[in-house]
Amino acid sequence: MSVVSRRSARRRRGFPAAALAAPLTLALAVTLGVPAAGAQEDVFDGPAVDVQETPVEDTTPRAETGNIAPPAASPFSVLDPGPAEHVDVLRTEIAPDVPGLPDGVEVTKVEWLDSHWANISITSPSMDGEVQKVQLHLARDWYSDPDRDFPSLWMLGGLWGSEQENGWSYKTDTVRFFADKNVNLVLPVGGSGSFYTDWQQPDNGQNYQWETFLTQELPPVLAQWRTRDDQRAVVGLSMGATSAVNLAARNPDMFDAVGSFSGYLDTTSPGMPQLFDQNLKSAGFDATKMWGPYYSRDWREHDPKLNVRSLRGKLVYVSAGNGKPGAHDDQGDHPEIISNPMEAGSRVTSQTFVNAAKLAGVDVIARWRPNGTHNWPYWEPELHEMWPMIAEKWGIDAGDLAAECTVDGVFAEAVERSRGTDVGECISNVYAGPDGGEIQDFEGARFFRAPDSDTAYAQWGRTGALYSSMGGASSWLGYPVSEEESLSKGVYVRYEHGRIHWTGEYGAVAVRDDVIAAWERKNWEHGFGYPVSAEVDIQDADGKVIGQSQRFERGTIIRNTASGEVFSVQGLIGDRYLELGGPNSVLGFPVRDEETLGDPQGAYSAFENGLMYYSDNSGTHLLLNGPLLEAWKDAGYEHADGLGYPTSDEVVGADGSRYCDFERGRITVDADGVATVTRTASPEDAGQTGGTGGTGDATDAGEAA
Numbered sequence: 001m002s003v004v005s006r007r008s009a010r011r012r013r014g015f016p017a018a019a020l021a022a023p024l025t026l027a028l029a030v031t032l033g034v035p036a037a038g039a040q041e042d043v044f045d046g047p048a049v050d051v052q053e054t055p056v057e058d059t060t061p062r063a064e065t066g067n068i069a070p071p072a073a074s075p076f077s078v079l080d081p082g083p084a085e086h087v088d089v090l091r092t093e094i095a096p097d098v099p100g101l102p103d104g105v106e107v108t109k110v111e112w113l114d115s116h117w118a119n120i121s122i123t124s125p126s127m128d129g130e131v132q133k134v135q136l137h138l139a140r141d142w143y144s145d146p147d148r149d150f151p152s153l154w155m156l157g158g159l160w161g162s163e164q165e166n167g168w169s170y171k172t173d174t175v176r177f178f179a180d181k182n183v184n185l186v187l188p189v190g191g192s193g194s195f196y197t198d199w200q201q202p203d204n205g206q207n208y209q210w211e212t213f214l215t216q217e218l219p220p221v222l223a224q225w226r227t228r229d230d231q232r233a234v235v236g237l238s239m240g241a242t243s244a245v246n247l248a249a250r251n252p253d254m255f256d257a258v259g260s261f262s263g264y265l266d267t268t269s270p271g272m273p274q275l276f277d278q279n280l281k282s283a284g285f286d287a288t289k290m291w292g293p294y295y296s297r298d299w300r301e302h303d304p305k306l307n308v309r310s311l312r313g314k315l316v317y318v319s320a321g322n323g324k325p326g327a328h329d330d331q332g333d334h335p336e337i338i339s340n341p342m343e344a345g346s347r348v349t350s351q352t353f354v355n356a357a358k359l360a361g362v363d364v365i366a367r368w369r370p371n372g373t374h375n376w377p378y379w380e381p382e383l384h385e386m387w388p389m390i391a392e393k394w395g396i397d398a399g400d401l402a403a404e405c406t407v408d409g410v411f412a413e414a415v416e417r418s419r420g421t422d423v424g425e426c427i428s429n430v431y432a433g434p435d436g437g438e439i440q441d442f443e444g445a446r447f448f449r450a451p452d453s454d455t456a457y458a459q460w461g462r463t464g465a466l467y468s469s470m471g472g473a474s475s476w477l478g479y480p481v482s483e484e485e486s487l488s489k490g491v492y493v494r495y496e497h498g499r500i501h502w503t504g505e506y507g508a509v510a511v512r513d514d515v516i517a518a519w520e521r522k523n524w525e526h527g528f529g530y531p532v533s534a535e536v537d538i539q540d541a542d543g544k545v546i547g548q549s550q551r552f553e554r555g556t557i558i559r560n561t562a563s564g565e566v567f568s569v570q571g572l573i574g575d576r577y578l579e580l581g582g583p584n585s586v587l588g589f590p591v592r593d594e595e596t597l598g599d600p601q602g603a604y605s606a607f608e609n610g611l612m613y614y615s616d617n618s619g620t621h622l623l624l625n626g627p628l629l630e631a632w633k634d635a636g637y638e639h640a641d642g643l644g645y646p647t648s649d650e651v652v653g654a655d656g657s658r659y660c661d662f663e664r665g666r667i668t669v670d671a672d673g674v675a676t677v678t679r680t681a682s683p684e685d686a687g688q689t690g691g692t693g694g695t696g697d698a699t700d701a702g703e704a705a
Contacts, residue, residue, distance in 0.1 A: 081161055090508050093112075099224075105124070115468030115469060119189070122218065126217065127213060140403065166187035172379065195242060236261065242304065250307065257393050261320075261383070266353060269352065305353045317367070320368065342373075417483075418460075423458060433448065440456075459480055467500060467510075498516065506531065510534060511550065514566045522555070555594075556569050571594065586610070610624040615645045618663055621645075621660075632646075664679060
């Protein structure tokens with residue numbers, strides 16, 4: 001006996017069975033696996049399908065490259081975009097303040113990869129607090145029109161994909177194609193095998209709740225990125241195409257255009273749930289944990305053809321090939337034969353969807369390609385063809401569809417000077433920069449002219465991208481005063497108030513002028529090495545910012561906010577100082593750069609509250625300002641007629657007394673501050689080393705200094 005819900009019956013009314021059932025050719029094109037019958041709620045008992053089960057590897061480990069790949073020799077391997085090429089993160093904003101987000105939704109960080117590409121990491125309460133990453137590629141006029149909000153195009157990937165980057169951005173020309181267009185691209189990362197839907201049960205270590213994330217948690221975040229809420233389009237390929245149509249149909253107020261490229265737009269005709277399950281098994285998932293038992297309510301509520309009425313009034317674009325070899329395939333010996341059942345299946349189910357749309361009075365733009373398989377080269381041109389239709393739907397001005405700009409004056413001179421660099425075509429006219437300067441944007445660079453300057457400088461590559469992500473001329477760097485200049489390792493650009501250095505090891509790093517002055521004192525990269533990371537704040541125990549530090553290959557440069565002084569620490573002294581807590585340690589901020597000492601060889605650094613000394617024989621130890629240090633000074637410091645280098649830290653007792661061991665003696669200070677020097681070797685033994693056998697590690701006796 002059939003059991004059909006009232007809701008399902010209403011949706012099917014007026015649809016002939018022929019329009020809803022997948023033709024027999026689909027069953028011939030694919031081998032389906034049908035599990036044994038079991039209890040199912042609210043079941044539609046379609047005709048039985050007599051098929052054979054094909055074993056499929058049911059686990060797919062994440063590769064070290066960060067992408068989920070199909071099993072070896074799998075027929076699904078053509079869908080795998082492969083790992084994304086590594087792109088350095090230029091700048092990371094940790095937990096930026098984003099107001100107005102739903103409870104539990106938090107932006108944990110924003111990573112800038114170039115001037116128009118930001119990766120946003122978002123905590124998703126619907127997915128048990130997991131952090132989801134979304135690529136955002138900013139509209140052309142993001143910088144030149146800072147008060148404007150932009151429409152958005154959402155792009156969903158296929159069954160397989162990288163966990164680091166959305167396949168659309170590295171398997172197609174999408175980013176370059178939209179570089180001169182005023183639309184924000186929203187590219188969710190990950191979600192392989194998810195169908196971007198809310199799953200009934202966790203599976204394969206994932207609690208997928210993608211629909212909730214995309215429709216409820218993500219939009220408030222995107223609003224902070226000047227993304228309009230009344231002009232959204234969503235497109236997808238293969239799995240992502242099914243998902244795009246479902247998202248648009250199930251959330252009709254959210255998207256006004258939807259595109260399906262080689263999607264499966266029928267989930268409940270006989271055999272279709274089994275086909276979905278077979279595909280998902282190849283990714284290590286169980287389709288019944290996604291939408292429950294086959295043909296049940298949740299399957300019908302995620303069937304694009306049954307929900308097609310919700311798409312009325314939207315731009316709906318559907319395309320598919322026929323599975324025969326096309327222009328991007330090896331023709332083989334029999335090009336007339338369907339060689340790709342996946343695309344044939346897409347073609348059949350897409351046709352079923354279009355048939356249902358016609359019966360429901362929903363306009364669909366269908367593109368049936370005479371040849372072509374289920375592969376990336378066929379999806380890129382579909383996006384190119386659909387985009388003008390989306391733009392027309394939104395009523396976008398012609399000026400937002402392509403750049404109309406001219407290059408002249410100092411900017412033309414700068415372009416000529418930059419020949420040999422891929423700056424591309426202009427995508428804006430000259431517009432006002434801060435304080436009366438000027439800026440002009442190109443596909444691969446941005447050009448800046450400072451106020452009262454008769455020269456514009458190009459900013460490109462990783463240095464230029466970091467500069468833009470920091471705010472360009474509005475940042476503390478100010479305007480550029482040079483273009484990239486080469487060093488023995490990497491390149492650098494000079495600005496009004498600092499530099500950006502790039503090396504292959506450390507990427508692009510910005511350095512302020514006062515840090516550059518301290519770096520110069522240490523003989524630049526020849527003595528101190530290259531900058532390793534960006535400047536970071538130093539906070540005290542109450543969270544107050546008291547300074548900044550910046551790491552270099554062979555040391556750290558530290559700024560004291562109160563005094564404005566900037567000094568460096570390096571080597572083993574620097575390592576020990578930072579281990580103790582740096583400026584938050586008992587020593588405080590450095591007040592001089594490290595200095596080397598003569599014979600015997602050693603070094604020391606001076607700090608607000610003491611000194612730290614090093615020698616190969618004695619190690620690294622600290623002394624505090626006060627009577628003990630004064631007594632060492634009076635006794636001749638480390639010199640041949642003195643006590644030698646310290647062999648322990650200064651140790652403070654509970655009563656305020658203290659002591660420190662040296663290579664040739666010990667100094668003790670009683671509770672009243674009276675110092676006593678005890679020598680264990682005469683000045684004539686200055687060349688000998690060895691101490692008194694004192695405590696050594698200051699933490700083992702009394703209170704460590």
